[in-house]
Amino acid sequence: MAAPPPPVAPAPAEQDGERMSPPVPQAGRYHHIPAVHVPVQPSHEQYLGEDISPVRMALQEPVSTFSVDVDTGAYANARRFLSMGQMPPADAVRTEEMINYFRYDYPAPTDRSVPFTVSTDMAVTPWNADTRLLRVGLRGYDLDAAERPAANLVFLLDVSGSMRSPDKLPLVQTAMRMLASELSEDDRVSIVVYAGAAGVVLEPTNDECDIRIAIDTLRAGGSTAGGAGIQLAYNVARGSFIEGGINRVILATDGDFNVGVSDRNALVDLIEEQRDSGVTLTTLGFGTGNLNEAMMEQIANHGNGNYAYIDSAMEARKVLSEEMESTLFTIAHDVKIQVEFNPALVSQYRLIGYENRALREEDFDNDAVDAGEIGAGHQVTALYEIVPVGGEGWIRPRRYETPPDVPQNRTEEMAFLQLRYKLPGEGNSRLIQRPLPSAMLAEAGTARGDLAFVASVAAYGQLMRGDSLLNGFDYDDAVALAGDQDGYWREEFLQLAGLADSLDAR
Structure with a gap:
């Protein structure tokens, strides 16, 4: 057995209060949380920042493909910066890891032959009444410790x-x-x-x-x-x-x-x-x-x-x-998600987060392409912001482009969702396919409950990333959208969003 390295004198103790957490705010006062300022900015940290996902035109690029992500490191790291009285670098923020830090109300699988459930829902986007938020949620089956x-x-x-x-x-x-x-x-x-x-x-x-x-x-x-x-x-x-x-x-x-x-x-x-x-x-x-x-x-x-x-x-x-x-305990390997939007009903869209998980369309059917893993009890959430046909989008009509005739086929479907995954020990992937009905667009209402909280966390992440498409929606709005929350981690999120608001204003 090799001996451990020799002891080294510990670093000088930090001054009292230098890295204390921010004081706990009172209900309704999240935007007044005082920041605990630390004068030394971490300057040698390395992040693999990606540009915010661009808007896509459904007629030219109807297919979006990406690998799942169950990491949560970006959320805790941003919390560290905020607790030190600093905004995190934009490159350190990955919105999907902010969203996936929390658990949501997805149903558990009833049959382990398919290791996870797939849930979808939609609401009017809280920061843009002309767009809709589509949520895709996966939940793996639970595993008792004895199993x-x-x-x-x-x-x-x-x-x-x-x-x-x-x-x-x-x-x-x-x-x-x-x-x-x-x-x-x-x-x-x-x-x-x-x-x-x-x-x-x-x-x-x-x-x-x-x-x-x-x-x-x-x-x-x-x-x-x-x-x-x-x-x-x-x-x-x-x-x-x-x-x-x-x-x-x-x-x-x-x-x-x-x-x-x-x-x-x-x-x-x-x-x-x-x-x-x-x-x-x-x-x-x-x-x-x-x-x-x-x-x-x-x-x-x-x-x-x-x-x-x-x-x-x-x-x-x-x-x-x-x-x-x-x-x-991994229950599914190389999990990929692909959404194809129907240009007869959806004119533009963007995926919120997952910038460093993007895959090419041809990667979806290629079992040699590595993708993310899902463990027992894991959840994965993805959000798309979409523009229904006829709504005002982010990209206006081009001067020299003649609007093409969009075939009005399959108008009962607004999108087609596909997932590929491998069971442990298997080399060939399995496929889940699900059409998303056009009624989701017509019936979309105000975001409530878990979907409102997901949207709140997404806005929090995108604000720290510098997203220019939030129409003035701010951290205070994110706190209001989330509403009252139970549980330590969700209550802490409200505090962090309020702290980000005070630091951003400063």
């Missing part, structure tokens, strides 16, 4: 010098202790660490005492040989591979790789070579200042896993305790 297969988990922990601060390695240790109490007698946990070099500090075990001792001995120091650590972690995972079980590497880091393989594209290639072995990858981001989210999000996508950002012990419990069952 979960044995798990072979290899934790790959960054113990380099950049992980010294309290919001990094100490928070990693807190998260690990939470997980240690969740293991079954059939599970196995290994710990691999990396700094200037990589080593194994805990061989596969389910002894909670041994796991806690190994966690408590971790110290931060040295440079960051992340590529070597990833390679070693996969080797350990394959060495303790559980046939028919869950085999996963869980990487906890700020992503600041600076020794050996550190280029994002080279790391993606390394991860893609490993995923065919049956070992998947989850990445957990920590800390402030040098967070390389661009790397962590991309390698998780290519490793058939997911990415989350841990900004507090509460988020650690949510990700590693409350949601771990769904994160670990």
Whole structure:
């Protein structure tokens, strides 16, 4: 067993109150939340920003195709910025991860032969009376803890010098202790660490005492040989591979790789070579200042896993305790969504979010194209904003374009929804097809309930991204649209939206 890196003196303690959460607002006063200002702006963080999805003309481009996304890291990361008294960089915001941070009222599957349900509904867009919001929701079947297969988990922990601060390695240790109490007698946990070099500090075990001792001995120091650590972690995972079980590497880091393989594209290639072995990858981001989210999000996508950002012990419990069952047990692979809009009824549309999940139309039927995974109990939500024919759209008629005659066939359908997915262990995809009736357009009313909340979160994300098509709709409007909410996370969202309003105004 390799010894952990030598201890390094901890970083100086932060001044009291410097990173405290904003005060809890009183009901009806969300837009007056005072910001807690932190003077030092994180300046070395890396994000893979994408331009906001453009408007599409249904006559020329009727088909929209994308991979599902169950990541939530962008939401927690934006919360971190807001709690520090700063607006998050637009490149750090992915609206689909804002939306998918929350759970909605989708029905659970009644038959596991189809691993998830598909729900659709529509409302008048709260920020544009001339458009409609189409919501597509997926919900995977739930899995009791007793049903979960044995798990072979290899934790790959960054113990380099950049992980010294309290919001990094100490928070990693807190998260690990939470997980240690969740293991079954059939599970196995290994710990691999990396700094200037990589080593194994805990061989596969389910002894909670041994796991806690190994966690408590971790110290931060040295440079960051992340590529070597990833390679070693996969080797350990394959060495303790559980046939028919869950085999996963869980990487906890700020992503600041600076020794050996550190280029994002080279790391993606390394991860893609490993995923065919049956070992998947989850990445957990920590800390402030040098967070390389661009790397962590991309390698998780290519490793058939997911990415989350841990900004507090509460988020650690949510990700590693409350949601771990769904994160670990995959029920559907390479899940793709395709919507074809009927130009006889829909003139223009745009997909809200999913910019870095966009696929080509021909990718939908190609089973060799990688896409997202859905775990037990996972939910995926997508929103389209559409312009019905005859309504005022974002793109006006072109001067030299002769309006073509649109064939009035299939006018009972406004769109055709298709989903492709693979069951675990299968190489050929299965297909779900569903026409969406034109009555959805005619019957669309005011957004209420969960759909109103989804629209509120979408507006929150798009405002932080700088969306120019919200017609003056602001954070205050998003709070009003959401209305009264129950539950810690939804109530917190109202506070964050109010805080964003005060910071944006400042």
